[in-house]
Amino acid sequence: MDQTHILHLIPDYVLELLSDDKRQIVDGHLARCPQCRLAVQEERQVGHLVRATLTLATRPEAAHLRRLMPAAPTRRAALPGAWSKQLATACLLLLLILGSVGLTANDRPQLWPGPGPALFTSTATATDQPTLTVTLTAANYLAAPTAVPGSRPQPVVLPHPAATPAPATLLEKANE
Amino acid sequence: MTDSLLPVATPALAAPAEEQNHWLARCLAGEEGAYLAVYNQYAGLIYRLCYSLLQHQEDAEEVLQDTFEYTFRKLANFDGRKSSFKTWLYRIAISRCRNKRRRKWLPTLPLSQLLSDELPDHETPTPDEALALSGQQKVVWEALAKLSPKLRETAVLRYYEGLSYNEIGDILGIPAKTAESRMRLAHKALRELLVTNNLPEKPPGGLEPPGG
Numbered sequence: 346m347d348q349t350h351i352l353h354l355i356p357d358y359v360l361e362l363l364s365d366d367k368r369q370i371v372d373g374h375l376a377r378c379p380q381c382r383l384a385v386q387e388e389r390q391v392g393h394l395v396r397a398t399l400t401l402a403t404r405p406e407a408a409h410l411r412r413l414m415p416a417a418p419t420r421r422a423a424l425p426g427a428w429s430k431q432l433a434t435a436c437l438l439l440l441l442i443l444g445s446v447g448l449t450a451n452d453r454p455q456l457w458p459g460p461g462p463a464l465f466t467s468t469a470t471a472t473d474q475p476t477l478t479v480t481l482t483a484a485n486y487l488a489a490p491t492a493v494p495g496s497r498p499q500p501v502v503l504p505h506p507a508a509t510p511a512p513a514t515l516l517e518k519a520n521e
Numbered sequence: 522m523t524d525s526l527l528p529v530a531t532p533a534l535a536a537p538a539e540e541q542n543h544w545l546a547r548c549l550a551g552e553e554g555a556y557l558a559v560y561n562q563y564a565g566l567i568y569r570l571c572y573s574l575l576q577h578q579e580d581a582e583e584v585l586q587d588t589f590e591y592t593f594r595k596l597a598n599f600d601g602r603k604s605s606f607k608t609w610l611y612r613i614a615i616s617r618c619r620n621k622r623r624r625k626w627l628p629t630l631p632l633s634q635l636l637s638d639e640l641p642d643h644e645t646p647t648p649d650e651a652l653a654l655s656g657q658q659k660v661v662w663e664a665l666a667k668l669s670p671k672l673r674e675t676a677v678l679r680y681y682e683g684l685s686y687n688e689i690g691d692i693l694g695i696p697a698k699t700a701e702s703r704m705r706l707a708h709k710a711l712r713e714l715l716v717t718n719n720l721p722e723k724p725p726g727g728l729e730p731p732g733g
Contacts, residue, residue, distance in 0.1 A: 360679075360708055362686075362701055391712050395680040398661040402654060403572035403581075410564045413582055415590040417548075417556035 351381050359388040541606050548596055556593055563607070564589070567614045573677045574618045576666055584621055588614045604691060611692045615674060622670060664714035672707035679704050 351374045357363050358371045375382050544562075547555035567588055572581035591613055599609055654662065665673055678689045686704070690697040 356705065356708060356712075360701075360704055362705070388712070391708060391715060392680045394657065394661045394715065395665065395676065395711065398654065398658040398665075399569070399573045399677065399681045401658060402662055403569040405565050405568045405572075410568060410585075413568075413586050414557070414560045414564065415586050415593065417553045418593050 351375075351378070352384060355381070355384050355388050359385060359392070538601075538605065542601065545596065545599065545606065548593070560589055563610055566607075567610060570611065570614055570677065570682070571618055573665075573681060574615070574670070574673060575621060576662070580621050580625075584614065584617045587617050591617075608688065608691055611678075612694070615692060619670070660715065660718045661711075664711055664718075667714060668707060668710055672703055672710060675700060675703040676707040676711065679707075 351371055354363065354367060354371055358368065363371065375385060541562075544555050544558050548559060564585065568581060568585045571584040571588075572578060575581050575584065588610070592610060599606060604612075665676070668676060674693060675689060678684045678692065679686075684692070686697045686700045689695075689700040689704075693700065695703075
């Protein structure tokens with residue numbers, strides 16, 4: 346193998362990227378070719394220069410590095426045993442109370458399955474006279490002795506104050 | 522802690538696996554001194570790696586702290602069967618270097634700097650030790666700065682850390698063959714940059730001249 350053939354192998358030879366057989370060929374050639382040995386040394390200079398430069402440029406200062414150390418992570422302290430038991434007991438009691446309340450509420454007869462929260466509902470009607478409609482809630486119906494289970498409550502319709510005749514007018518009518 | 526506990530770490534100071542596992546187990550047991558020992562073992566290595574990749578001292582210090590803060594916090598997640606501790610640590614550090622570089626892509630200015638009209642210098646950073654660098658070494662430092670981040674990572678891990686291509690691939694999360702290709706490109710680019718600046722002119726003094 347002449348020098349021309351080995352020059353293109355030198356970068357890979359220096360970077361240790363050659364297969365074993367090619368490496369042996371290059372080694373054999375270098376043993377008898379001073380020019381190729383020089384070429385190999387020049388190629389290796391790149392790595393030597395990089396290593397020397399980084400070694401010098403990035404040299405750390407021990408004291409400075411020490412100041413940069415982050416704090417060791419603190420382990421989360423476990424709750425003391427007595428506290429853990431009390432906390433567990435309190436949670437259990439709370440669950441029991443909530444459960445019993447829920448059961449009691451479910452035991453009450455539901456007379457009216459409709460929406461309950463509204464106390465008063467103002468409705469617009471097609472009549473000339475404005476009216477005020479009062480809808481009793483389910484709770485009120487539960488308390489009412491006349492309520493018939495399963496029946497839907499009828500709204501109590503009261504005349505609107507504006508539509509009520511003045512007392513004087515009523516008196517006059519009575520006199521007539 | 523005494524100064525003797527903090528060696529200026531070099532790649533040769535990597536701890537044997539058994540000793541390393543011993544310290545890691547003590548860390549996990551919550552022993553504060555063990556964290557210190559692990560830090561002392563690897564802080565120099567990681568600092569040099571970050572400084573070589575970022576070429577900026579303050580950024581390297583910030584990444585060093587961030588790396589160890591994360592490492593200590595996630596130590597329980599380290600699986601010695603998958604990789605060595607050093608490889609895991611390098612991987613964390615390089616990931617943070619990449620994040621740091623990305624953030625620097627969008628330069629941010631503190632309000633005080635903006636109001637005082639003093640704009641920071643975003644030129645190629647020069648190490649504080651640059652005064653100690655020879656002209657030749659300054660050329661090399663600048664040549665490294667001109668490499669793409671991927672090539673610089675590979676070149677630093679190979680030339681400076683002396684890692685094998687398998688190790689480089691493991692750290693960078695790439696196949697060993699890709700690491701080899703990147704190394705070829707990095708070497709070629711560096712050589713061209715150095716030749717442009719008349720480097721390397723001759724082999725270092727320690728090397729024997731070619732015999733006849």
